[in-house]
Amino acid sequence: MTLSPPSRIVFIGAGNMARAIISGLLKQGIPANSITACEPSLEKLQDLAELGLDVSTNNVESAAKADLLILAVKPQVMKSVCTPLHAAVQARHPIIMSVAAGLRLEAFERWLGPDLAMVRCMPNTPSLIGKGASGLFANSQVQPAQKQMVEQVMAATGLALWVNSEDELDAVTAVSGSGPAYYFLMMEAMIKAGKALGLSEENAKALTLHTALGAAEMATSSDVSPAELRRRVTSPKGTTEQAVLSFQDHQFEQIVGQAMHACHRRAKELAVELGNN
Ligand SMILES: NC(=O)C1=CN([C@@H]2O[C@H](COP(=O)(O)OP(=O)(O)OC[C@H]3O[C@@H](n4cnc5c(N)ncnc54)[C@H](O)[C@@H]3O)[C@@H](O)[C@H]2O)C=CC1
Numbered sequence: 457m458t459l460s461p462p463s464r465i466v467f468i469g470a471g472n473m474a475r476a477i478i479s480g481l482l483k484q485g486i487p488a489n490s491i492t493a494c495e496p497s498l499e500k501l502q503d504l505a506e507l508g509l510d511v512s513t514n515n516v517e518s519a520a521k522a523d524l525l526i527l528a529v530k531p532q533v534m535k536s537v538c539t540p541l542h543a544a545v546q547a548r549h550p551i552i553m554s555v556a557a558g559l560r561l562e563a564f565e566r567w568l569g570p571d572l573a574m575v576r577c578m579p580n581t582p583s584l585i586g587k588g589a590s591g592l593f594a595n596s597q598v599q600p601a602q603k604q605m606v607e608q609v610m611a612a613t614g615l616a617l618w619v620n621s622e623d624e625l626d627a628v629t630a631v632s633g634s635g636p637a638y639y640f641l642m643m644e645a646m647i648k649a650g651k652a653l654g655l656s657e658e659n660a661k662a663l664t665l666h667t668a669l670g671a672a673e674m675a676t677s678s679d680v681s682p683a684e685l686r687r688r689v690t691s692p693k694g695t696t697e698q699a700v701l702s703f704q705d706h707q708f709e710q711i712v713g714q715a716m717h718a719c720h721r722r723a724k725e726l727a728v729e730l731g732n733n
């Protein structure tokens with residue numbers, strides 16, 4: 457895939473999320489030498505340099521050559537990372553994309569200056585294998601062609617959806633940003649229970665993971681709802697029914713709902729704790 461200009465993508469922060477996006481981009485054929493990864497420690501950048509990326513420890517120099525600047529540091533350090541970039545981004549006006557949970561566009565506008573084309577993105581780590589799911593929201597400075605370019609970049613990592621309001625990104629965080637962890641937690645619990653029922657760890661793990669894969673692929677490719685797919689597994693007076701009844705007796709739906717509300721609340725708290733100065 458070739459990106460229409462702007463074409464230098466600079467990542468500030470090359471941790472888990474940046475690496476997941478970078479990997480998705482490389483898999484889609486985006487040239488490694490058009491991507492810059494910037495991190496405080498060159499040691500951490502070594503594998504990315506070996507893949508052919510341009511690497512740097514200097515955020516300001518890297519931002520100064522960005523066409524698309526992706527801010528991928530923890531929310532807790534975002535302000536201290538952004539403030540020194542003010543002059544570089546005001547001089548070049550790249551498209552800026554934050555992947556940080558919670559932090560709102562108005563905070564970035566305070567830290568980086570006004571009139572910048574900014575996108576907030578909530579990606580997830582399955583971007584690593586091109587199976588990511590991202591929510592995107594753009595401010596009014598982002599032009600249609602720039603929106604298309606950002607969408608093309610994130611679509612290289614999986615599903616990329618625009619949402620209608622910035623608030624919705626906190627809901628995206630609760631559903632898909634943090635969502636992989638919920639499924640991993642479920643897998644951990646199923647492997648443990650499979651072992652308790654007498655399977656070897658190896659078999660419990662293989663069966664659990666392939667079941668998750670099969671269920672996810674079936675649900676995404678099917679034209680019927682997850683509820684109907686569940687019904688088709690659940691024979692009246694059969695085995696699945698007992699498991700589902702047990703989940704329901706233990707308020708499964710409420711447990712999931714409460715967890716996602718807690719996630720959503722935390723995104724809002726982060727915005728207040730870290731974005732108000
Ligand atoms: N991990 C995930 O599943 C997701 C993470 N995010 C967001 O992505 C952002 C990054 O999270 P992770 O990648 O998980 O964290 P991480 O800790 O793996 O990566 C952050 C990277 O930033 C680097 N860094 C620290 N200070 C820096 C500085 N001054 N300049 C440049 N780089 C610096 C760190 O060395 C580290 O490699 C966060 O804001 C998070 O909210 C969003 C969606 C999903």
Ligand SMILES: O=C(O)[C@@H]1CCC=N1
Binds near residue numbers: 557634
């Ligand atoms: O846990 C977090 O804060 C980040 C944001 C979404 C997924 N991981």
